[in-house]
Amino acid sequence: MQISARNQLKGTVQSVKLGSVMAEVVVALADGQEIVSAITRTSAESLQLKSGDPIVAIIKSTEVMLGKG
Amino acid sequence: MQISARNQLKGTVQSVKLGSVMAEVVVALADGQEIVSAITRTSAESLQLKSGDPIVAIIKSTEVMLGKG
Amino acid sequence: MQISARNQLKGTVQSVKLGSVMAEVVVALADGQEIVSAITRTSAESLQLKSGDPIVAIIKSTEVMLGKG
Amino acid sequence: MQISARNQLKGTVQSVKLGSVMAEVVVALADGQEIVSAITRTSAESLQLKSGDPIVAIIKSTEVMLGKG
Amino acid sequence: MQISARNQLKGTVQSVKLGSVMAEVVVALADGQEIVSAITRTSAESLQLKSGDPIVAIIKSTEVMLGKG
Amino acid sequence: MQISARNQLKGTVQSVKLGSVMAEVVVALADGQEIVSAITRTSAESLQLKSGDPIVAIIKSTEVMLGKG
Numbered sequence: 001m002q003i004s005a006r007n008q009l010k011g012t013v014q015s016v017k018l019g020s021v022m023a024e025v026v027v028a029l030a031d032g033q034e035i036v037s038a039i040t041r042t043s044a045e046s047l048q049l050k051s052g053d054p055i056v057a058i059i060k061s062t063e064v065m066l067g068k069g
Numbered sequence: 070m071q072i073s074a075r076n077q078l079k080g081t082v083q084s085v086k087l088g089s090v091m092a093e094v095v096v097a098l099a100d101g102q103e104i105v106s107a108i109t110r111t112s113a114e115s116l117q118l119k120s121g122d123p124i125v126a127i128i129k130s131t132e133v134m135l136g137k138g
Numbered sequence: 139m140q141i142s143a144r145n146q147l148k149g150t151v152q153s154v155k156l157g158s159v160m161a162e163v164v165v166a167l168a169d170g171q172e173i174v175s176a177i178t179r180t181s182a183e184s185l186q187l188k189s190g191d192p193i194v195a196i197i198k199s200t201e202v203m204l205g206k207g
Numbered sequence: 208m209q210i211s212a213r214n215q216l217k218g219t220v221q222s223v224k225l226g227s228v229m230a231e232v233v234v235a236l237a238d239g240q241e242i243v244s245a246i247t248r249t250s251a252e253s254l255q256l257k258s259g260d261p262i263v264a265i266i267k268s269t270e271v272m273l274g275k276g
Numbered sequence: 277m278q279i280s281a282r283n284q285l286k287g288t289v290q291s292v293k294l295g296s297v298m299a300e301v302v303v304a305l306a307d308g309q310e311i312v313s314a315i316t317r318t319s320a321e322s323l324q325l326k327s328g329d330p331i332v333a334i335i336k337s338t339e340v341m342l343g344k345g
Numbered sequence: 346m347q348i349s350a351r352n353q354l355k356g357t358v359q360s361v362k363l364g365s366v367m368a369e370v371v372v373a374l375a376d377g378q379e380i381v382s383a384i385t386r387t388s389a390e391s392l393q394l395k396s397g398d399p400i401v402a403i404i405k406s407t408e409v410m411l412g413k414g
Contacts, residue, residue, distance in 0.1 A: 001274040003141070003196060004181040006105040008136070009098075019366030021226030021245065024385055025135060029078075031100030036075045037133035038366065038385055040199050040231055040245055043142040047137045056136040058141060061178050062269045062407045063132035064106035066094060067077070067125040067346040068116045072343040072348070072403060073388040088159030090295030090314065093178055107159065107178055109300055109314055109406050112349040127348060130385050131200045131338045136141040144243045146274070147236075157297030162316055163273060167216075169238030174213040175271035176297065176316055185275045194274040200338045201270035202244035204232060205215070205263040205279040206254045210279070210334060210412040211319040228364030228383065247337050247369055247383055250280040265279060268316050269407045282381045284412070285374075301411060305354075307376030312351045313409035323413045332412040339408035340382035342370060343353070343401040344392045 007059040009035065016049050025049055027057050076128040078104065085118050094118055096126050145197040147173065154187050163187055165195050214266040216242065223256050232256055234264050283335040285311065292325050301325055303333050352404040354380065361394050370394055372402050 011027040014034070023044035027035045035057045049055070080096040083103070092113035096104045104126045118124070149165040152172070161182035165173045173195045187193070218234040221241070230251035232244045242264045256262070287303040290310070299320035301313045311333045325331070356372040359379070368389035372380045380402045394400070 001139075001194065002185060002276050003274040004177045004185055004272045005134070006178065006181055009102050009104070017366060019226060019364060021224060021229040021231050022366040024130070024366050024387065027135070029098075029100060029102070031098060033078050033098070035078070035128075035133060036130040036385065037135050038130040038200070039135060039142045040144065040243065042231070043144055043199075047135060047140060047142055049135070049137070053137060056139065058134040058136050059104070059128055059132060060270070060272055061093070061105040061107040061181075062176070063128060063405070064104060065074070065127040065349045065405055066096070066106050066108060066116060066118070067127050067348040068118070068122060069347050070343040070346075070401065071345050071392060073341045073384045073392055075385065075388055086159060088157060088295060090293060090298040090300050091159040093159045093180065105178065107407070108349045109312065109351065111300065112351055112406075116347060116349055125346065129339070129341055130388075131383070132198070134142045134198055136139040138140050143272070147240050147242070155297060157295060160297040162268070162297050162318065165273070167236075167238060167240070169236060171216050171236070173216070173266070173271060174268040174316065175273050176268040177273060185273060187273070187275070191275060196272040196274050197242070197266055197270060199231070199243040199245040201266060201336070202242060203212070203265040203280045203336055204234070204244050204246060204254060204256070205265050205277040206256070206260060207278050208277075208332065208412040209323060209414050211315045211323055211410045213316065213319055226364060228362060228367040228369050245338070246280045247282065247381065249369065250282055250337070254278060254280055263277065267408070267410055268319070269314070281410075285378050285380070300406070303411070305374075305376060305378070307374060309354050309374070311354070311404075311409060312406040313411050314406040315411060323411060325411070325413070329413060334410040334412050335380075335404055335408060337369070337381040337383040339404060340380060341350075341403040342372070342382050342384060342392060342394070343403050344394070344398060
């Protein structure tokens with residue numbers, strides 16, 4: 001399935017922290033920068049995420065702000 | 070001002086396309102990947118964005134989905 | 139690729155309206171309800187969306203509000 | 208009050224899971240598809256959500272991605 | 277209908293700018309601060325928004341970032 | 346750093362509730378209205394948020410819905 005979200009950044013799962021409803025996943029990009037994702041715990045478990053997994057961070061363009069200076 | 074959004078990816082403005090209400094800004098990251106941002110035209114003009122500008126893409130963690138496999 | 143977004147509603151493209159930066163796509167679900175999506179024009183063109191296409195509306199759980207009564 | 212969010216899908220609450228800060232609510236649509244909503248626990252309690260309640264899932268158009276193929 | 281979005285700020289429409297797909301609406305709050313909303317043109321027309329209208333800006337809690345210092 | 350998000354509402358932290366992954370922060374605006382923010386616990390701790398802190402609520406325009414009547 002091809003999806004409309006234009007931001008699909010490849011990285012590696014660094015850590016997964018599970019709460020009761022939400023989960024926090026830290027992803028390392030190739031250039032050393034990090035992306036943090038907050039998804040539901042059920043989603044994290046459904047994807048069976050664990051440290052070291054190759055992963056794609058997907059972000060809709062309308063969710064990206066810009067900062068300058 | 071320190072902001073709560075944990076995803077702040079450094080890059081360079083590649084292109085700015087202005088519509089009547091919205092604008093699309095393409096940002097190149099250091100590792101060669103791209104991020105596209107859709108902000109209001111007024112915001113783009115306020116930041117005086119132009120190709121080559123150093124820029125930070127700011128994304129709230131709750132907006133980041135993950136894809137695997 | 140399996141994605142974390144848990145809402146993936148199957149439907150059919152009813153209409154596509156292209157602006158200069160954004161596009162509006164109306165999707166009909168099987169039960170007769172409609173979903174409207176606002177994505178970038180570039181995404182709509184990249185997916186080559188046209189009326190009648192089978193399509194999946196993808197929505198992150200944290201974006202879904204609830205109304206009652 | 209009439210609201211601008213154009214996606215208002217009617218369904219029935221299937222389950223409510225309360226965490227300390229967030230809550231996950233599963234909604235069944237008439238056509239058998241499901242929508243999952245992650246809202247604050249305080250909101251879920253304020254709406255007194257329980258299984259079987261008629262409910263409306265409200266989604267802003269800019270939050271809807273599309274997948275094809 | 278009672279909705280889960282906990283941020284419902286009362287104000288007055290100051291201006292409406294219509295694009296082909298999107299619209300930008302500026303809302304003045306009672307304390308003099310402004311809120312800008314980007315919704316679809318179709319939504320703006322459906323609400324028949326015009327300068328001076330009493331209006332409520334509705335924002336899901338998960339969309340609110342914080343800045344300090 | 347100047348950021349593109351056009352909604353930056355000044356207020357005061359009223360309360361901070363920490364969950365395992367997420368945190369809920371209630372902000373009082375000058376006009377007596379409240380804004381609730383759901384951010385990650387890690388962000389809340391990084392900003393060292395506590396009751397009485399001056400704070401700015403930052404909201405991207407595309408996240409603001411409108412309600413009328």
